[in-house]
Amino acid sequence: MPLMRLDGVSKRFGGLEALREVSFALHVGQIMALIGPNGAGKTTLFNCVAGADRPSAGQVFFRGEDVTGRPAHAMCRAGLARTFQHSRLFDDLTVLENVIVGRHCRTYAGLAAAFLRLPRHGREERESREQAMHALTRVGLADRAQDEAGSLPLGERHLLEIARGLATEPVLLLLDEPAAGLNDEETANLGHCVRRIRDDGVTILLVEHDMTFVMDISDQVVVLDYGRKIADGPPLMIQADPEVIRAYLGEDLE
Amino acid sequence: MSTPVGFWNRNWGFITLAVVALAMPLLVADAYLLSILAFMATRFMVVIGLSLLLGQAGQISLGHAAFVAIGAYGSALLVTRLSMNPWLAMVVAAVLAAGVAGVIGIPTLKLKGHYLAMATLGFGEIVFILLVQLKGLTRGTDGITGIPPLTLGSLDFSQPRLYHVLVWLVALIVFRLALNLSESRVGRSLKALRRSELAAESLGVNASWRKLQVFMISAVFASLAGSFDAHYVQFISPDSYGITFSVILVCSVVIGGFRSVWGALWGTLATVILPEVIKRIHEDAVNLVFGILLILIVVLLPVKSGPLARVAHDVRCLFHREERG
Ligand SMILES: Nc1ncnc2c1ncn2[C@@H]1O[C@H](COP(=O)(O)OP(=O)(O)OP(=O)(O)O)[C@@H](O)[C@H]1O
Ligand SMILES: [Mg+2]
Numbered sequence: 012m013p014l015m016r017l018d019g020v021s022k023r024f025g026g027l028e029a030l031r032e033v034s035f036a037l038h039v040g041q042i043m044a045l046i047g048p049n050g051a052g053k054t055t056l057f058n059c060v061a062g063a064d065r066p067s068a069g070q071v072f073f074r075g076e077d078v079t080g081r082p083a084h085a086m087c088r089a090g091l092a093r094t095f096q097h098s099r100l101f102d103d104l105t106v107l108e109n110v111i112v113g114r115h116c117r118t119y120a121g122l123a124a125a126f127l128r129l130p131r132h133g134r135e136e137r138e139s140r141e142q143a144m145h146a147l148t149r150v151g152l153a154d155r156a157q158d159e160a161g162s163l164p165l166g167e168r169h170l171l172e173i174a175r176g177l178a179t180e181p182v183l184l185l186l187d188e189p190a191a192g193l194n195d196e197e198t199a200n201l202g203h204c205v206r207r208i209r210d211d212g213v214t215i216l217l218v219e220h221d222m223t224f225v226m227d228i229s230d231q232v233v234v235l236d237y238g239r240k241i242a243d244g245p246p247l248m249i250q251a252d253p254e255v256i257r258a259y260l261g262e263d264l265e
Numbered sequence: 266m267s268t269p270v271g272f273w274n275r276n277w278g279f280i281t282l283a284v285v286a287l288a289m290p291l292l293v294a295d296a297y298l299l300s301i302l303a304f305m306a307t308r309f310m311v312v313i314g315l316s317l318l319l320g321q322a323g324q325i326s327l328g329h330a331a332f333v334a335i336g337a338y339g340s341a342l343l344v345t346r347l348s349m350n351p352w353l354a355m356v357v358a359a360v361l362a363a364g365v366a367g368v369i370g371i372p373t374l375k376l377k378g379h380y381l382a383m384a385t386l387g388f389g390e391i392v393f394i395l396l397v398q399l400k401g402l403t404r405g406t407d408g409i410t411g412i413p414p415l416t417l418g419s420l421d422f423s424q425p426r427l428y429h430v431l432v433w434l435v436a437l438i439v440f441r442l443a444l445n446l447s448e449s450r451v452g453r454s455l456k457a458l459r460r461s462e463l464a465a466e467s468l469g470v471n472a473s474w475r476k477l478q479v480f481m482i483s484a485v486f487a488s489l490a491g492s493f494d495a496h497y498v499q500f501i502s503p504d505s506y507g508i509t510f511s512v513i514l515v516c517s518v519v520i521g522g523f524r525s526v527w528g529a530l531w532g533t534l535a536t537v538i539l540p541e542v543i544k545r546i547h548e549d550a551v552n553l554v555f556g557i558l559l560i561l562i563v564v565l566l567p568v569k570s571g572p573l574a575r576v577a578h579d580v581r582c583l584f585h586r587e588e589r590g
Contacts, residue, residue: 044389087468099461102460112457115469126442176560
């Protein structure tokens, strides 16, 4: 059984069809890349599966359940984490606090515990702190824990978003253009980091324009063009696919 | 669990405030000054709630006077018409305020920025108009007189000193609760959604529910303050609960500083003391000064550097709509 399956997912914004009947399956332990020219609908697809948006038609299955239209916080609890193309860090919180927010879906202290500082809240906070530090260590940001998130350079912002996602204990991690704006060294570092996360048992779906990075890291590639899936297969096959080459005409496909 | 030194280091601010506030009746003899100080306590409660809503959760309310009115009129009517026990009436009014906040909050908190400002402004106006027009219930602009003072056994809280201690005790409890909240898991989720609802949701925060929760909490704090004031002054009329009051409340939060609930204290001090000073100079200048203050805040909105940049940024955030995607 696939970890996630899309079945004829469409998304319409007024007259614009951002996604047209997209179907594919993602299996446990894979690193899958979702590529396509600007405006192809990649981010829209992320939003539709992560619950930030609701598909106009079609269904999304996650861990065997129909999760179509479930809100983002429920998807998070179900084991799906994501990062954003334009980073959405909580800039005025510290790096560590950003990641602790990622523990929200695995902790329980409610209003009463918060108001009255019940012992169980303190316990949970200490645990959250440890787990968050662990997530920061996984992406190599542990020494930045006390810095304000807004002060991080772009490369580290991507990593922090990943750490925040990891803190939610996901089985599936969606990364929207994690290598955008990174230099070669940072991109290589990101690649190692993503592989390590996969080896720790987290399945990965990533959107990326950096084709070297994509072809190097992914087991399977899905190509979108004007909201339609035009190819789906292993990287080598995708590179040779005539329709993909046509969609990318003028762009360097390596 | 913690050493006395550690406890002091974490709580010295609060302890100092508590000692100073509760010792005031020993230091101040002037009845008028005492009543101002007591009035400061109830104002503080309202501003604390609003500070949670604006400062922590980043949601604006320009109609918060309405919740103070619900507390005041709720208490006054339940006690004078139904002869309900004042303490019970206070609780019933607070529950009512929470209920109204819940019902109003569900549709309005979906709105962002300017739209939320307009919607809450409208809500405040509607409540104000109802207070004026439902003459059978509220006696319109004549207001309600003869609200009995609070008592507890042989304690009579119409006595300024005793009342001062009572309201400041309640205000300190409210403040402690708010401080605890802001440093908790819930508080962190509020600060997160203030920055990005989309990101907070993606990390498991149910943003609509959290916003509704703070809105209801702030309504309860406001309502309690309204009830205390009504019993102490023994007279209420709609004038006190109009848009001007809502604006002063928002000003208090902004002036005091957004990021920390402590800002509520500074904001309250400023907006209670300032009018008293202005009144000495010219009776009618108070609204003028608040008007100017509001204009200043708006003018300072675009400031991107300097000492006020942070405040300006926070105010801008209140009116900012998050792009999806
Ligand atoms: N909320 C929205 N309302 C209207 N149109 C939208 C919305 N979100 C996306 N679109 C449109 O849908 C199409 C797909 O956008 P999307 O952001 O998914 O593309 P993308 O593949 O992520 O592109 P990029 O590589 O530039 O990030 C675009 O034409 C975009 O303008
Ligand atoms: Mg995109």
